[in-house]
Amino acid sequence: MSFNTFGKIFRFTTWGESHGPAIGCVVDGCPPNVPVSEKDIMKDMNRRRPGHSKFTSQRKESDNVKILSGIFQGKTTGTPISMIIYNEDAKSRDYETIKNKFRPGHADYTYFLKYGIRDYRGGGRQSARETASRVAAGAIARIVLNKFIGKKFNIVGAVTQLGILGCDKNNWNVNEIRKNSLFCPDKKSVKLWEKYLLAIRKVGSSCGAIIELRASGIPAGLGAPIYSKLDSDLAGALMSINAVKGVNIGAGMGSAFLSGEENSDEIKGILGKAKFKSNNAGGILGGISSGQQIVASFAVKPTSSILSSRETIDKKGRNTKISVRGRHDPCVGIRAVPIGEAMMSCVILDHYLLNKAQCG
Amino acid sequence: MSFNTFGKIFRFTTWGESHGPAIGCVVDGCPPNVPVSEKDIMKDMNRRRPGHSKFTSQRKESDNVKILSGIFQGKTTGTPISMIIYNEDAKSRDYETIKNKFRPGHADYTYFLKYGIRDYRGGGRQSARETASRVAAGAIARIVLNKFIGKKFNIVGAVTQLGILGCDKNNWNVNEIRKNSLFCPDKKSVKLWEKYLLAIRKVGSSCGAIIELRASGIPAGLGAPIYSKLDSDLAGALMSINAVKGVNIGAGMGSAFLSGEENSDEIKGILGKAKFKSNNAGGILGGISSGQQIVASFAVKPTSSILSSRETIDKKGRNTKISVRGRHDPCVGIRAVPIGEAMMSCVILDHYLLNKAQCG
């Protein structure tokens, strides 16, 4: 059972609302004796946090992570690591306008139907602010994987589709991703993307995005058939991110259009080592990693909070309208890149540990 | 933890290999006092089982389900329901040819790397034969949901894309799906699809497919944020099916291409009841069902076993070739329809029970 807990061995539990005093998470099952510092974690946090580019929400959060337990003399002790992030810019703007209305595309309506009560301030628990906690947990997973696997390990995500604009994935460049504010991997697409997104922002609209994640250096053998397959767990993990509506592994939905000849990745033995001639499988066969690069992608729907007036109902079921000003990302997909990386890091570490248990 | 167990409250554990004496599953957490018979279960089993159409594998299995426990005087007792299905047509053909080779696109290679041992007969545990157990468990879930929700409840799946051929989803017809062997919902597409698939079969090739699932009558409020969201659990469940590479909820991957205005489903109050004007969300907002139809789809890659000679390696890492004759489905996606329905039934029942626990 896991309402607000993710993972099997390496587990994290998140808590907190958009406009409460703080949010945070508790990471459990982390291996001991791994050097972890708040500074290390901030590297990932800074990539997700809002307020530092014109393409993301103007909410200003430093997202400083404070570690409250589980680290002793700079190292993990194997006990739970509690992290807290204070909410700093939770504006006391007029919630009265949305307090009794259900914003279309948001979970206002479903939270209210489920629980009969909802914290309407900034969306409360449904807010993507929760994902800051995921990034903090994912940062620790990444550090542990780095220690265990070494230099060849790497997890990188990028936006490969911004609304109607694609990019050339053959130009995938990790340095480029780090450089531009849109996590675009293709230098040639950046300018156009920026113009496009500014235009969308200007008119108060929004667009969706596709994010691709690539994990290198992952050992073969990770993943536990039948119901904890690596791809199944990745799909669940990525689909749990706010606004995600689709998940692909390798060729993904596109595999439906391929023939058996095109799709199945042939294997070559080179000096006794298996080399695959293609990677439609996305590095996973039968739910188990094959040693190839693991490739997953996911679609983020366009931000639901837009300027246009939208039809909706209020708590009493009466017809009304709503239009959301406030601080919002014109494309929530952009900041989903470090979140996707975080979830992938956690899933892979979890299976790394799990595999040690049964097959180590 | 759940290697071979699926679910939280309503759980099932499957066991068995393609060429062992039997396969089966144990369903746990089923509510008591629900009338369940082997005959009821066979309705779903017959839709999945091989050997009864020219479009599926010629392996002949009656797939008779025998209930060994948990039913007393025709009703569930709340104790585990053990079901067994004997393997009847596990041919003792020459496994020597594939015993030491890894079939491309299959999990031969990864199972061997993970476990250091593998049952190579028909793929052993990785075989889609395991999905018969899922259908048996799903049949019970469906019966329970029928009892709890009543007549308006329905879960129907169909193939909406067969390789490169689509169909007109506006012609979605439940009776048509039941009638043709391809689970095609659009009467106008059936003939062409049949020709296409026979041609593929004839040349020993294979094609992929997209399956769409629609659940009606599902109450609002099901789904447990943040890490047991209804869509997240559906994604994990569907991705766990053999050969699935992509999962969409509602507009799915396509939502990336929409604007905020196009995507977010407006709400109208009609006689105090919420009516959504569209369903890009696929009936799920913030991981919780909204009362709309729940719509999910998934892509199944083309069957990896094909006639063409393919490059691969053997257990010693030496280069070799393989071509698979034997009995295979030209499109494994077809028989995935009842499997998808089964998984969706289990996920929805599970959340139905879970919701009673916290919010009932």
Add this chain to the structure above:
Amino acid sequence: MSFNTFGKIFRFTTWGESHGPAIGCVVDGCPPNVPVSEKDIMKDMNRRRPGHSKFTSQRKESDNVKILSGIFQGKTTGTPISMIIYNEDAKSRDYETIKNKFRPGHADYTYFLKYGIRDYRGGGRQSARETASRVAAGAIARIVLNKFIGKKFNIVGAVTQLGILGCDKNNWNVNEIRKNSLFCPDKKSVKLWEKYLLAIRKVGSSCGAIIELRASGIPAGLGAPIYSKLDSDLAGALMSINAVKGVNIGAGMGSAFLSGEENSDEIKGILGKAKFKSNNAGGILGGISSGQQIVASFAVKPTSSILSSRETIDKKGRNTKISVRGRHDPCVGIRAVPIGEAMMSCVILDHYLLNKAQCG
């Protein structure tokens, strides 16, 4: 999986070390719309906290619980409730003396062997300070049960054996338990117990205790056979409390000495209602509550930190001696009463919710 998480539906995760900045817990799965305040929680906290009687540790902790999430306008929202308790009196005394030695009876040695690193300050994570978080979680469970079951619900614990001194359980008086500092239920025993414990404290020794818990008003039908039986879960829960070495349900270990005639509780029908003529079963049959009072007891070993010099080894395996001064309870069993109540409250609420899921 649950290293630092307890429960199935109503779950709590605790974190924090004895001498870190704070400890805390995250309660997940709490039903929505239940009025919960910090003040309510403090009622239970105050019964456990140290420093307010001569019979407990002189460490001064106000144990103020601060709620960081999950409560909106005074009510639970169904989202995780994060609670934090700052450590105030974590004395910077000379840890050098125990830093490299393993205190006999404590978990210094095993933590070090397991993790290869340990926070030696006050025992770190192994300290009973962690139990403050349990009491906070248990306080919420109690509030929910009170709301659901109503007035007849009650969980009360008492010390029924203090070292070699017993008491007359026929004199069990709930008001008396609240009145004296030793949680003694029998007014006639209090004075002698106090003298005995002061003498033990004076010589720097310690004694064990037996705590009995009684839960009234619990509905029949709670408990999930076979591996989540109510008594099995209670046993696991109570045995997880620091220093507990034995758990009894009803007649407990003593049932071994009874005959079948003496032991099995006969049933009388009174106005169509079942009345048991005795309660050797402790209110649980086949792992399911019978509607009788649920009775469990557990033994707490004597405090391991004592004045006498004890033989032990250091980190390098060298023989050495240790004697512990510092602030300690002469009988840790006393403060275990509210902890036991908390754990029992959580187990019963958990099964209450679980039963709604499967049989509600």
Add this chain to the structure above:
Amino acid sequence: MSFNTFGKIFRFTTWGESHGPAIGCVVDGCPPNVPVSEKDIMKDMNRRRPGHSKFTSQRKESDNVKILSGIFQGKTTGTPISMIIYNEDAKSRDYETIKNKFRPGHADYTYFLKYGIRDYRGGGRQSARETASRVAAGAIARIVLNKFIGKKFNIVGAVTQLGILGCDKNNWNVNEIRKNSLFCPDKKSVKLWEKYLLAIRKVGSSCGAIIELRASGIPAGLGAPIYSKLDSDLAGALMSINAVKGVNIGAGMGSAFLSGEENSDEIKGILGKAKFKSNNAGGILGGISSGQQIVASFAVKPTSSILSSRETIDKKGRNTKISVRGRHDPCVGIRAVPIGEAMMSCVILDHYLLNKAQCG
């Protein structure tokens, strides 16, 4: 969640009723490449099975275990091991007499209240017949531990108290336990015990028992604080066995009567290795194994089915009487020895694997 599933990594799910066609279990998470045969499993099965001594039930069951999956060419493959045991001697005696009555001390009443339906034939699911499945699973755990730990590993149980008769535990002799039908470890007590039990059986009465389990060769470091402590999991596991009412670890309930000086086990360094001077802790400190012998004991209540007429009620709440003839053990505690060993084997293997995951 785990209604009928036990364990975390090494897990087993049991199913089946006393008078259904069969019972069985599915073992999941077993490490691959371990030689396992039905014959190996039968060694443990034969020690539990009824019908082969005058001190146990006359129900004749060969308890032959048939393996249906998970073993290939004599070795585990890492996939689920399904085992089935057919019920052979499920007598069609007149169930009408107990069909509508609740047997005191049994779970008839609570199962009926919980589920609203019960399989009354031989107690259905509540029957101790289920424990045959545990012994089968435990046999596999023992084989795996033997392979991993080697010769020094051993888990042995014995009856140390038979009703009012104790024995001298200083005479603990493993060969003696194997020799007599009462699992008595002290040769000097056997004769008296036999006389005593035959007398009890003759008058149709019953007695309780205490079973002690000793595990040798267990590595230090097993056990996961705080809520999966080794002792906590052992307590839950043993309390889940039918008719168990109390569990002790090491000094157990008796530790309440000790002083701190008597109780805490001093440590001596001998050639750099820790040697404990006593074992009141039962080999577990802070929930983690210390490398000492792990010692646990549990009390089994007297068989509730006795000849004497007992007061009870029927399904309609009317007063009635019942006396149970049929086939019953005069002391169910005796056959609990191999069951206790099985549960301990499973818990220890589970923590062995779990420890590899986090700290391996």
